[in-house]
Amino acid sequence: MSLEILLKRLGLSTVARVLTDLIPVAEREDWSYAQFLERLLSEEVAHRAENRVATQVAKAKFPFAATIETFDFTFRSDLKRQMLGRFLGPELVSDNRSLILEGPPGTGKTHLCVSIAYKAIQNGFAARFITAAALINELKIAHDLNAALKPYTQPHVLVIDEMGYLGYGPGAADVLFQVVDQRYQQGKPILFTTNKPLRQWGRGLHDEELARAIIDRTLHYGEYLKFTGSSYRLKGAKFDFDRPSPNEGTLPSENAETHKTDLTTSKALGIQ
Template structure:
């Protein structure tokens, strides 16, 4: 029996592909049998690792690709890469280190959480991205709550983005607490972004006690970081966002439009 069918039956597709190239190389360079075997297996392992990583990235449902290397720390002088070091290794999962990033829009909160989750995937862990609004809506309307919870409980790392950006209806506090509490009991970290100070979460969720319980469980093994400064999205641009100026500009445009319509 030839090698190809045996390699195929064992699922060693990479070895099957590279073997014709490596045998002549091994002969030219006088590799030992062990050297050839090590090279073949390393090719197979590397390919499987890359394929697994890509599968995990697809399942994570990131809205965009972001890594820690592409984050502009020079634009955030108060934030140092070293401050995030404990979240960029296997310890993120093994020590269930959760993180809450607070800050106004455009400060890089989502980028950093995706980058941390992406690094976890590279370390062999699974991750899932969702917004707070999507998670709450998904669980509130689910006919089988326990079944609907599983996609948020199974991954090693869960990113919950935009906590507090939108108003939430009845039951939001309950479903969010269930996710946080069950992940806390399982020792699985959460990376959470918000534009609201922690003392306003009770107002956002309509329940002060549950808000405190959510924060307590998230920060027990985690950290809270506040990002400040101008928006990355408006970098290099000067905008007048004074509300009075905006209202005056709107009134002037309305007056001009009215005059034009009268003259025509």
């Protein structure tokens, strides 16, 4: 039986592809058998890892490609990469480190959440992205809610984008709570982006109590990060929402505030 057939039966397609090119290199550099085998297997492992990441990224349905390396920290001088370190390692999943990013449009919330989820994929996990409106609408019309929930409860990391950007009809809180509660019970993190203060989520979801329960479960092991400032999309443009008119006072300085769970939940919901 030929070497080519053996490699094919073992599923070592990358080894079969690079073998011919590596043999002369190994002879020229006088590699040992162990070194040659290690290099072949390293090529196979690396290629499989690349394929796995590409497959998981496609399944995640990100709206665009984004990594933490492409985020413009010079524009958001109030945010340091070190502040996000605890969300970029395996502990994001192992410690159920959910995150709520609040801020006006264009401040980088979606980019950061996609970057964190992409990093989770690189770390060996599965992720899924969806907007809050699409998620709620899909679940509200589902004939089999349990089956409809699976794409959003099974992945290790779930990004729910644009929470509060649109109004939701009756029943929105019920289906969203199902997602959050099941993921909470399974110890799987959720990354929310929102332009609404947390105390206003109940108004948009038409249920104050369930909104509190959703936030409570999200922030039990998670954190809340608030952005202020101008939109990156309008950088350099003459028109800027955050530019004061002559009659307006000065704007508050840009800052990012992280809150511990015990303080975040109570303050964000207006509880004294």
